[in-house]
Amino acid sequence: QTKWDLPAAYPAGNFHTENLELFAKDVEKATNGKLKIQVHANASLFKAPEIKRAVQGGQAQIGEILLVNFQNEWPLFGADGIPFLADSYDTAAKLWRAQKPMLEKKLNEQGMMVLYAVAWPPQGIYTKRQLNSAADMKGLKWRAYSPATARIAELVGAQPVTVQAAELSQAMATGVIDSYMSSGATGYDTKTYEHIKNWYDTQAWLPKNAVIVNRAAFQALDKPTQDALLKAAAEAETRGWANSRKANGEVLEKLKANGMQILQPSAQLKADMKKVGDQMLKEWLEKAGPEGQQLVDAYRKL
Amino acid sequence: MRRLLDFLYDGAAWLAALAMVGVLAMVLLSIVSRQVGFHVPGTDAYAGYAMAAAGFLALAHTLKRNEHIRVTLLLGRLKGGARRGLEIWALSAGVLLAALFAFYSVRLAWVSRSINDISTSNDATPLWIPQLAMAVGTLVLLVALVDEWVLELRGQRKSVESEEALHNE
Amino acid sequence: MNDIAVTTLLIVSLFLLLGSGVWIGLTLAGVAWIGMQLFSSRPAGDAMAVTVWGSASSWTLTALPLFIWMGEILFRTKLSESMFRGLAPWVSRLPGRLLHTNVIGCTIFAAVSGSSAATCATIGKMTLPELGKRGYPEDITIGSLAGAGTLGLLIPPSIIMIVYGVTADVSIAKLFVAGIIPGILLAALFSGYLAVWAAVNKQRVPVPDQVLTFTQKLHESRHLIPVVLLIGAVLGSIYTGVATATEAAAVGVVGALVLSALQGSLNWGTFRESLMGATRLYCMIALILAGAAFLTLAMGYIGLPRHLAEFVRGLGLSPFMLMIALSIFYIILGCFLDGISMVVLTMGVILPTVQAAGFDLVWFGIFIVIVVEMAQITPPVGFNLFVLQGMTGKEITWIARVTAPFFFLMCAMVLLLWFVPQIATWLPARM
Numbered sequence: 080q081t082k083w084d085l086p087a088a089y090p091a092g093n094f095h096t097e098n099l100e101l102f103a104k105d106v107e108k109a110t111n112g113k114l115k116i117q118v119h120a121n122a123s124l125f126k127a128p129e130i131k132r133a134v135q136g137g138q139a140q141i142g143e144i145l146l147v148n149f150q151n152e153w154p155l156f157g158a159d160g161i162p163f164l165a166d167s168y169d170t171a172a173k174l175w176r177a178q179k180p181m182l183e184k185k186l187n188e189q190g191m192m193v194l195y196a197v198a199w200p201p202q203g204i205y206t207k208r209q210l211n212s213a214a215d216m217k218g219l220k221w222r223a224y225s226p227a228t229a230r231i232a233e234l235v236g237a238q239p240v241t242v243q244a245a246e247l248s249q250a251m252a253t254g255v256i257d258s259y260m261s262s263g264a265t266g267y268d269t270k271t272y273e274h275i276k277n278w279y280d281t282q283a284w285l286p287k288n289a290v291i292v293n294r295a296a297f298q299a300l301d302k303p304t305q306d307a308l309l310k311a312a313a314e315a316e317t318r319g320w321a322n323s324r325k326a327n328g329e330v331l332e333k334l335k336a337n338g339m340q341i342l343q344p345s346a347q348l349k350a351d352m353k354k355v356g357d358q359m360l361k362e363w364l365e366k367a368g369p370e371g372q373q374l375v376d377a378y379r380k381l
Numbered sequence: 382m383r384r385l386l387d388f389l390y391d392g393a394a395w396l397a398a399l400a401m402v403g404v405l406a407m408v409l410l411s412i413v414s415r416q417v418g419f420h421v422p423g424t425d426a427y428a429g430y431a432m433a434a435a436g437f438l439a440l441a442h443t444l445k446r447n448e449h450i451r452v453t454l455l456l457g458r459l460k461g462g463a464r465r466g467l468e469i470w471a472l473s474a475g476v477l478l479a480a481l482f483a484f485y486s487v488r489l490a491w492v493s494r495s496i497n498d499i500s501t502s503n504d505a506t507p508l509w510i511p512q513l514a515m516a517v518g519t520l521v522l523l524v525a526l527v528d529e530w531v532l533e534l535r536g537q538r539k540s541v542e543s544e545e546a547l548h549n550e
Numbered sequence: 551m552n553d554i555a556v557t558t559l560l561i562v563s564l565f566l567l568l569g570s571g572v573w574i575g576l577t578l579a580g581v582a583w584i585g586m587q588l589f590s591s592r593p594a595g596d597a598m599a600v601t602v603w604g605s606a607s608s609w610t611l612t613a614l615p616l617f618i619w620m621g622e623i624l625f626r627t628k629l630s631e632s633m634f635r636g637l638a639p640w641v642s643r644l645p646g647r648l649l650h651t652n653v654i655g656c657t658i659f660a661a662v663s664g665s666s667a668a669t670c671a672t673i674g675k676m677t678l679p680e681l682g683k684r685g686y687p688e689d690i691t692i693g694s695l696a697g698a699g700t701l702g703l704l705i706p707p708s709i710i711m712i713v714y715g716v717t718a719d720v721s722i723a724k725l726f727v728a729g730i731i732p733g734i735l736l737a738a739l740f741s742g743y744l745a746v747w748a749a750v751n752k753q754r755v756p757v758p759d760q761v762l763t764f765t766q767k768l769h770e771s772r773h774l775i776p777v778v779l780l781i782g783a784v785l786g787s788i789y790t791g792v793a794t795a796t797e798a799a800a801v802g803v804v805g806a807l808v809l810s811a812l813q814g815s816l817n818w819g820t821f822r823e824s825l826m827g828a829t830r831l832y833c834m835i836a837l838i839l840a841g842a843a844f845l846t847l848a849m850g851y852i853g854l855p856r857h858l859a860e861f862v863r864g865l866g867l868s869p870f871m872l873m874i875a876l877s878i879f880y881i882i883l884g885c886f887l888d889g890i891s892m893v894v895l896t897m898g899v900i901l902p903t904v905q906a907a908g909f910d911l912v913w914f915g916i917f918i919v920i921v922v923e924m925a926q927i928t929p930p931v932g933f934n935l936f937v938l939q940g941m942t943g944k945e946i947t948w949i950a951r952v953t954a955p956f957f958f959l960m961c962a963m964v965l966l967l968w969f970v971p972q973i974a975t976w977l978p979a980r981m
């Protein structure tokens with residue numbers, strides 16, 4: 080019997096984590112208990128930025144990572160974090176199909192494999208102001224928690240502010256920030272509705288969690304176990320995308336019930352944000368080089 | 382030799398103190414930048430690295446000043462040879478653990494460099510650079526513990542009574 | 551190997567290493583090492599380095615070294631002396647008179663200091679000689695000082711709350727706010743006890759040395775201005791949105807430096823001493839935190855906390871019984887360990903259990919802080935006892951005995967917190 084540890088960064092109730100638990104159960108059942116995967120949710124084993132390295136170094140055989148977290152290392156990890164490149168579940172699925180072979184190649188070089196990836200719900204703008212165009216965003220105190228969110232702020236003339244996730248609620252309550260970009264789920268979990276009443280459903284990007292595995296650990300399994308693992312992973316991917324859509328629908332209802340206005344962006348705001356997106360895509364392509372161009376071309380052909 | 386060693390511990394401690402000032406500077410910078418309206422990406426990450434440097438680089442100096450806490454209930458009751466025996470045992474265990482700590486800290490920075498591990502937040506720092514402080518700090522701690530061990534064996538170890546440790550908690 | 555054997559082996563190695571005088575941080579790492587090598591299939595070394603680095607460089611902890619530094623600066627100013635002069639005229643009419651200066655002084659100083667022993671030492675340095683000069687009996691002055699000094703942990707800012715908040719992933723700002731009412735209530739319990747004691751022992755309380763008019767009292771209160779300004783700067787920066795709860799520590803350091811400069815006690819010598827003192831103190835705590843982070847990781851691999859939580863859940867203790875069991879467990883632990891080790895060592899095991907029992911984690915944080923406060927005054931290892939032993943030269947057993955009434959008041963506070971949980975939860979819910 081083989082035992083694997085699977086560190087994950089998100090809490091037990093999150094739909095990604097629930098999916099991981101089901102995946103682990105499926106694998107155990109399909110292999111008659113020959114491969115047992117223990118999920119360590121909520122960063123209880125390793126913290127989010129450490130998980131990729133832990134899998135690479137064999138401290139964990141398998142792990143779940145947020146791909147965009149690793150864009151500093153290789154820009155293509157961050158392809159699903161470029162605003163307005165893929166702005167719906169359908170286009171995000173296409174982007175993943177274009178991204179996957181290149182990711183597989185990169186992870187292979189690092190001694191890892193990717194099993195599956197599932198998108199987070201689409202990102203919108205939480206703000207205390209009414210936004211009719213990007214000009215209305217000038218001077219907003221904007222939480223910048225990643226290179227992309229900081230750059231958006233710069234491009235629209237908002238002030239990027241660094242606030243850690245742990246202090247988000249307090250920062251909103253005391254006015255340290257008055258706007259940030261995230262999914263409906265984050266807004267609900269952090270009780271954003273107590274301080275900010277508007278959410279613009281811009282569907283700016285859909286970041287993905289990927290489940291990666293140490294290749295040596297994978298190759299140490301016998302063939303039937305490997306096949307069972309890959310089959311369970313494929314099922315988890317399908318299930319995960321469906322659950323993501325479902326979770327998004329539910330959480331938006333819950334936000335509404337708590338007084339949050341779910342707003343569609345105006346045509347002007349959409350056009351302005353598209354311009355921001357184009358600029359950021361251009362900058363990203365400069366950084367990512369021919370590989371990046373290849374990815375965008377492949378995605379646009381799908 | 383003695384002077385060289387003392388210089389090593391104190392030099393590392395001075396760097397640690399400088400890092401402590403660095404923590405303050407980074408946090409102040411993030412407060413001020415928000416008030417004045419400019420943005421320095423990564424101040425939070427730099428504050429974290431400086432804090433790590435402050436902790437690790439001062440390890441040996443703190444040990445030499447007898448300010449790392451330990452339970453001295455039994456040690457305090459023993460006298461003569463028994464006390465020395467127990468001290469040597471505690472120091473030996475300390476040397477072994479510090480050696481493991483130092484070896485894997487050096488390896489951490491080494492592996493970070495070879496696999497190109499980069500900070501995932503806004504600062505995008507190659508992690509082996511701040512991790513050098515951990516590698517150096519734990520190595521100096523190892524040297525200090527070996528130093529104490531040798532002094533104890535030769536019966537030259539001075540016990541420093543520290544009052545500083547008392548105003549913590 | 552079954553869980554009981556694993557647990558026994560780890561606890562035995564923990565006590566062997568600790569008892570034989572191995573440094574606490576290294577002991578924790580050693581136990582983690584033994585556990586991982588023997589009971590998990592993973593190699594320990596690289597996992598240790600990754601985890602220790604991650605916890606040592608985590609931004610959320612940066613308030614810890616800064617609050618320590620602030621305490622070290624204030625320790626070298628005349629802040630406590632001026633506080634005594636400002637407070638003394640106001641308590642001369644209360645039963646027990648100047649005895650209350652310990653409690654009120656510690657309560658106020660606790661609002662700028664994150665630590666119990668620093669509060670005890672700073673206030674004691676001023677009040678003990680003054681009270682002794684005026685003929686107040688030693689047993690009650692030293693006892694009330696040891697007890698009230700622990701308020702440094704409960705009234706924000708608080709080092710132990712930061713450590714708990716980081717380990718348990720609870721908002722530190724909420725914990726800080728949650729500590730205010732219990733802190734004031736506990737101070738009131740202490741003062742109430744002193745008043746009763748004074749009523750019973752009338753002949754032991756000296757007569758007031760001078761009676762001031764109201765205007766004179768107000769005039770004397772000017773000595774309280776510095777400390778009030780400092781409290782205002784730290785808390786004000788949080789609640790006006792200038793700084794987050796973590797960043798407020800930097801405001802505190804700057805405030806303490808300014809205060810020290812205005813009082814004329816800031817020079818290169820005191821600055822260097824405070825900086826080096828803070829660096830060493832933080833380093834001492836950092837080594838323990840590093841060992842504890844590794845131990846938590848090892849526990850995660852071995853799966854002990856999970857199994858223990860399942861075991862306790864299986865016992866079906868009522869929440870009240872669980873709370874009583876935990877109190878006894880922590881009081882015993884607190885006799886031998888310092889507060890930070892107590893928290894970081896046990897959280898990995900205890901948190902899943904209390905979460906399963908439905909405890910609110912902010913409430914539980916306050917509960918933990920109060921039991922850690924008790925640990926400061928229980929022998930043989932109690933930091934406030936050490937401080938007072940250093941300051942007065944009394945035997946630790948004698949100090950522990952005169953402090954005992956305050957220990958029981960804290961036990962009462964735990965029960966009160968259980969039956970009226972709103973004491974801790976009402977204020978943070980309004981944030």
Ligand code: NA
Nearest residue numbers: 660663702707
């Ligand atoms: Na305090």
Ligand code: NA
Nearest residue numbers: 884925928931
């Ligand atoms: Na104690």
